[in-house]
Amino acid sequence: MTQSNLAFKNVSSDLDIQLDPKDAKLSFVHIVVAFFAFLLGVLGGLLQGLARGGIIELPSWLTYYQILTAHGVLLALVFTTYIIFGFFFAGMSKTHGAFSDRLRKSGWIGFILTTIGTAMAATMILANEASVLYTFYAPLQAHYIFYIGLTLFIVGTWISGVSIMIHYFKWKKQHRGEPTPLFGFMATATIILWIVAGLGVAATVLGQMLPWALGMTDEINVLLSRTLFWYFGHPLVYFWIMPAYMVWYLVVPKVIGGRLFSGSLARLAFVLFLLFSIPVGFHHQLMEAGISEFWKYIQTVLTFVVVVPSLLTAFSIFATFEQTGREKGGKGVFSWLKKLPWNDVRFFAPFMGMLFFIPAGAGGLINASFQLNAVIHNTLWVVGHFHLTVGTTVVLTFLGMAFWLIPVVTGRKLTKSMNRSGMVTTWMWSIGMFLMSGAMHILGLFGAPRRTGYTTYQDAPQALEWFQGIFVSHTTVAVGGTILTAAGILMFYNFVYLAWFAPKGHTEFPMTPPPTDTPHTPAILENWKLWIGIAVVLILFAYTIPIYDMINNAPPGSPGFNNIIK
């Protein structure tokens, strides 16, 4: 045995710990909420696609913007957050040992608070008192209960997040001098990002929106609230993608029978995400007046820096694939690809997510380029972009994960027929999204706006064209959306089967063994104080002067608009 293999054996011994049943239960309740939100969100998407394309007319008691808000909130915020925490609780228990009773209890408290918050916000959306879309931009104003719900949601996730972090740091303390398990390292980076980013949304919700919705203030500084929102909103998209990357780095290598290419590179990517995901929110506000071009420029440069860790990820994962394919006897430039397990949904679903992320990421670079942003901003292109990124890359990765995570936490078997059903779901999701997102991108280039219900703009010729193309019209969007809904319903069936009906038995929790370079991981990568310190400096640099300006030279405030969209 070589030296590095010996060292690797020492580090890996902790991986044999079984998942504690109490931790499995905490993970499971998160997954259950996630999939109910998923089903409702997907059904909302269908109605919206059909209504927007002029194919159906909504009844008078249901508005387009109400459904749009429910769809965005349920899928982008609720589904993602719950499945991420379900994954984190299970993965931490697997890689760092069972949670202590105290920490598990605080995990439950976090879950309950988050769920109360979700229920409050959802009730207000259903009552048409919060049709403010998932970005809840001022001056659209929601009922104050919606904002209280949002606050509880965020605070609940912080409590859960801190429980996970304490579990990680306890391990670190007990194993001084050893590199921490990659799972905990990556989960901790994601949670720190989430907490620091959440400060922005907490500031605008508690400091601006709640007093305004309660009538304590008449007007709101819209520019400031949007800026605080995007201070949170961009890291939010990394809060979604980082756990998906964790599946790619830690789960997929094991599923394909290989090993992660490099642990140090993976850690470096996550540190870079922590440093550069936050001071970049202005790339969502490039077309906005009131922010000087200098600060937009600075944040655009930082945006291009935060692309680097995604490129490192692309390299790492591709290298893992090639290494594994060749170890299994694959030859030639690309024929090793044949050695990958194409019929295994645990690999295939995340793989399709990766494939979609190539054009999705390229679209992101286009968005971040100032002049090109002027072409696509506020058009359907952006909606196409985020249905590829979060709606395909992240969702397909999480759906693929569900096929092993659910049976692991319920003590059941991933059966062959479920695997087949998962393959069908993945294909349907991919085809539906290809049609829908493709059409959205092109419609956006033709000028079709986002955030609008069905309209032909008084039969303006340009607007009528958006309804006429065979592959690029609102009809294509609706057709893609219908296929997606069918995929979503099938996925819900998969979830119900795996959660309650699959035969009892053992399912593997696929976790890659520590990469061979683990003993040589540079210690500095574990220096959290340093990284948090640099992240704070970058945030202060990118935001202090613009925010100071927004407050001191505030634009006229705006009253709330809360009934124009009813």
Ligand code: HAS
């Ligand atoms: Fe974005 C708007 C820029 C990534 C989500 N984005 C949005 C919105 C959402 C969103 C939700 O600069 C809309 C918000 C709203 O409602 O207004 N985005 C970027 C950039 C990136 C990016 C530069 N976005 C994401 C991710 C998201 C997401 C990730 C969710 C998960 N985005 C923007 C901008 C806007 C925007 C502007 C505002 C637009 C406007 O005007 O409103 C980058 O991080 C992307 C980097 C990624 C890559 C791809 C790397 C490829 C990989 C796959 C490897 C494949 C393998 C398989 C290994 C460069 C990692 C290979 C195997 C084979 C066999 C081939």
Ligand code: CU
């Ligand atoms: Cu962004």
